[in-house]
Each structure stands twice: as C-alpha cells, then as structure tokens.
Amino acid sequence: MERHFTMNWNHEQLAATIHYPEMDNAEKGADHCRWPLVIICHGFIGNRIGTDRLFVKTARRLSRQGFMVIRFDYVGCGESSGEYGAQGLNHLVEQTRRAIDYGLEIDCIDPERVILLGHSLGGAVAVLTAAKDKRVKSLVLWAAVANPLSDIVRIVGDSVYEQAVKSGQADYSGYRLTAGFFESMTGQHPFQEAGKFNGDVLVVHGSADEDVPVDYCFLYQKMFWLRSLGQCDKEVILQANHTFSSSEHTAQLLKITTDWLHSINKRREEWNDWMI
Template structure:
C-alpha cells in the first residue's frame, strides 16, 4: 500500500510517498530515499519505485519524497541552497517519527542525494545507517562539471541559468562550495554501504574508495563497498539494478 502525503516546509509543499510492507508491524525498519539533482521520488527509469517495491517485500517501510521544485513538490529547485535540501530531509525525518512507529531509520541517497543524506545523518542521531549510491564527493566541482563551463559562464551576465528547463541561481552554486562531504564523513558513526558503477560518467566511481578510506578512520561504524562493473550512474539496465538492489538488501539484512 502506498500513501501520498504533503508536508509544509517554509512556504512550500513537499510531496512524499509512504510505501508500506504487506505485513503490519508494531515498529518499522524505515528507509528514506533522497534523490539527486533535478530528480524525483520516482527516480530515473523508476529506480526508486523499483527499489521500494523490493524493500517493502522484505518488510521495510520506505519513504520517497520530492525536494522543493522537483517532482510534484512546489517551488523552484534552483533557488534551493544545499542547506535547504538538508533541512527538507530533516523535515521528512521529523514527519516520519511523528507519523510512524520506527524501529530503525536508514537514509539512502543517490548522487547529490548521497551527499545530502550524509550531511543530514551527521547531525541527526536518529539515523542509524547510511546507504550512498553513486554519491557526489565534491558538490561544487561535480555539479559545475555536469552543467559545463559554457552554461555556467552565463551566470556572469545574468541572474539565472537554464538547465533542462530548470532555472538555477548563483546562490545554488555558492552553497555547494560550503560543503565537503568527503572531508566530514568520518563524523557519522553508523554503518555505511557505498555502491557505485565503474562506468559512471556523471560522478566518478573513485569517490567510492575515497569515502571508504575516510570512513575507515572512524573508531565506530563499519563500511562496505559494492562496485557494479560497467554500471552507469542510474543503474538502469536490469543486470545493473539487480546487482545493486540484491547487494543492498544483503547488506541491510546482515545487520
């Protein structure tokens, strides 16, 4: 069963889906999915829908949501700061604890959502475990590279730049430079799963090993890696997705 709800964040409406397992529980192991740049709670090629379908079969409750200006949520995505994305994730966590009896809370973030999930988890002790799929390691550099120098040069002459029909403001890019997830990941003390595709052309998979090495410096918390050979950024082929989700479920169930 899926429920679609809307919560208020500042003046915006943030839309979310709650996917319940078939069996009812007194408390739920809950996974909150954080999408990436101009994504949605559905995911490219239904990545997050497919993920949720398989997680709920295993008894997990899954919350998928659209950041401001994405999917069905109101507002303009490119007017966000990265701190706003963290705050919206926090709002979803707070909603979950108010509406659901939670046994364990796990954040799953993809791409930029992987960095946002980490930054959120560091400051919220309610997050016990973290899953980062193809996570951004250097937000300012990675997102600017995706936009390209020509498009970004337009910001020198005007207030806003268009990217796939979304309007982005200078404040968005300035905010990315304030966060360095690779440098702060050791502050998260819970267990971590890192997954990345070796053929990812959007976010290089060497970040997976850099994250791993930094997580290994911690006194608490384990880290495991899952490299999807020839995997692309959105794991869209059947074989890539099956390897990704089976490895993720195996990690979840082993704890």
C-alpha cells in the same frame, strides 16, 4: 500499500509517497512491531520516481522485505512546489530532515533503525544530513557526489555556471539555477563530514559511471574507515552506469542493498542479545 501525501516545509509543499511493509514480511522482521525506516534522497534535478523508475522499484522491493519507505521530491522537483534552483545545498539537508520528522511521527517506526538512501547529489545530501542529525543510524550511498560544486558544474557545463554567476541565474534543462544555488556548494565536501557520523554505511558505485567518478566510492570508504565507530562496506558493480539502468545492474544493486540492510539488522539483534 502505498500512499501519496505532502509535507509542509517553510512555505512549500513536498510531494511524497510512503510504502508500508507487507504484513507477512514485516511481522517476521519487526522488532516488537516497530519497523525500520528508509528515506530515499534523489539526485540533482531528479524526482522520487527515479530514472527508469529506480526509486519506485527500490521502495517496493524494500517494503516487501519489511521496511517502511518514504520517497519524496525536493522543492521544485517532481510534484513539489517551488523552484529547485533557488534552493541551496543546506535547504536540501533541511528538507531531508523534514522527511525524518514525518517518518518518526509514525508510532510503528523504530527510531534506532532510520536509514537514508541517497543517490548522486542525494548521496552527498544524505551524508551531510547524517553528520548533522543523530537520528540517522545508517547510510546507503549510490554513486554519491563527493565534491558538489565541481561535480554539478561538470554536469551542467562551465557556460551555465558562468552565466549564473554573472547574471544571477541560468537555465539548465528548464530549471533556473541561481548563483546562490552554486554558491551554497562552495566549500562543501561531504566526505570530510564522514567522521561525524558513527553509523554503518554501504557505498555502491558503477564502474562505467560517466557522471560521478567511481573513485569517489573508494574515497568515501577510506574516510568512513578512519572513524572509531561504525562499519563501511563497498561494492563496485562492473559496467554499471550512473543510474544502474540495465535490468541486470538494477537487480544487482537492489540485492546488494537489501542483503546489507538485513545484515546490519542481524548484527544489531546479535549485539542486543549479547548485551542481555
């Protein structure tokens, strides 16, 4: 079952969709009727549907596997209110934390299994959120941005960035990106925040990604490996683009992700059995 709703954040409304676990699978995988929660963080000027409906496919796949899933639009994206380009990177983090608040208000959610799944800039937001918010227990990063300012400037072009700095704002694909939007990314390097997160991480990237360098997945893996706690697994999907658009690459991405999520659940159960 799916339900559309809105979340209040400051003076804005975030449009969202929640996917409830299918009961047969949920009952098999539930821990005393408490379900794991996955929150999907979309990328730069994206939305909760995703390119080629990637996030819809993901949420429906995961709900069939016994996960509760929330996908939402950041301010100014999709059906949410407000202006996206007037927000900063820190605002995206706080909006993500609002989605966590909402999810954990649901009685049947297991607070020990809260997962952020972030794509592109949403991956960077997921890392920054997890470094700040201890309620996040696991991360899934798809083609995650590692250097927000330089990566977004590369995508929009130098002329858009220079106009925003000079004039206070610039148009990009119908979005008004303010100087503050770019300024908020200055000095932000999510991979350097990796050490503050102690949970398990999956990093997936396409080898043919032309928007975010595939080298970032190796950088993230290295930084997560330097931690004393938490595991990090990495997968590179050959010839996949930034949005894993082909049906073959989407299928690989979803299988890798669901298999990994089930594996960390199994490790958790085995650890609990050992402790008992």
